[in-house]
Amino acid sequence: MRTNPERRAALLHAAIDVLAEEGARGLTFRAVDERAGVPKGTASNYFADRDTLLRQAGQHLFVRLTPDPEYLAERMSRPPSKALDAVLMRDIVERARSDRNGFLAMLELRLEATRRPELREVFTEHYRANLEENVRAHVEGGFPGDRSTVVMLYLAMTGLLVEYLTLPGVLDAAESPLDDLVGSLVDVIVPER
Known part of the structure; x- marks a missing residue:
């Protein structure tokens, strides 16, 4: 090789x-x-x-979809808040907008992983580690909420991205722009301090 x-x-x-x-x-x-x-x-x-x-x-x-470490460090240097959670979630949407193929390939590979145990193992391990790191950063970083807050954000953003990337006309027809929808998700999921 x-x-x-x-x-x-x-x-x-x-x-x-x-x-x-x-x-x-x-x-x-x-x-x-x-x-x-x-x-x-x-x-x-x-x-x-x-x-x-x-x-x-x-x-x-x-590797391709991981945010730039310096950019992320700048974001995480801000005081933890519900507003920063919204910024971080909007950053995910912006990365999906700027690398649509990367996110679509991720969805395609997730589907393929349902048929290939070795691929499912790699993806499960990575996603689990990523989720745990997000929980750790959220809780230890002093953000409002707890583990379940992060899990709910993860699930909500996953669904939002699947909808946006696969059937964009559904959300384009909604009354609120995508960024407003992200803000609403954060408002509903992240508790007040």
């Missing part, structure tokens, strides 16, 4: 875009090569098989 890290990253980004645009069934080495603009056969030199490509694309997706 080839080891050029830049080429591997480019192939993984291409795989993520193929997943978002064509679905898991459309993820082939040829499709990845075409999307990455590399010669035919390149992806097969980097990934032993399609399962390896799927798994590594999933792992790379977590």
Whole structure:
């Protein structure tokens, strides 16, 4: 297998875009090569098989969708509040807007994980660790609410993103803009101090 890290990253980004645009069934080495603009056969030199490509694309997706640490540190340096919770939730929506393919690929891989135990294991482990880190940061950071507050925000934002990314016309037709909906979710879920 080839080891050029830049080429591997480019192939993984291409795989993520193929997943978002064509679905898991459309993820082939040829499709990845075409999307990455590399010669035919390149992806097969980097990934032993399609399962390896799927798994590594999933792992790379977590890196791609992780917010910039400096940006997040700036946000978290602010005093903890319900208003900051709303800002953080709006940041998630903004990341989905700016990397729609990344979030759609994540949804596609979550569906694929229902059929592939090894992928489900990787995703479950990552999501569980991410949720626990969010709970820890929320509680230890002095934000209003407790573990259940974070879990409810997680569930509400997951549903909102699925709706927004898969059937955008539903929320576009709503009376409130998406950012207002996020604010309403936070108002309902996060308790007052």
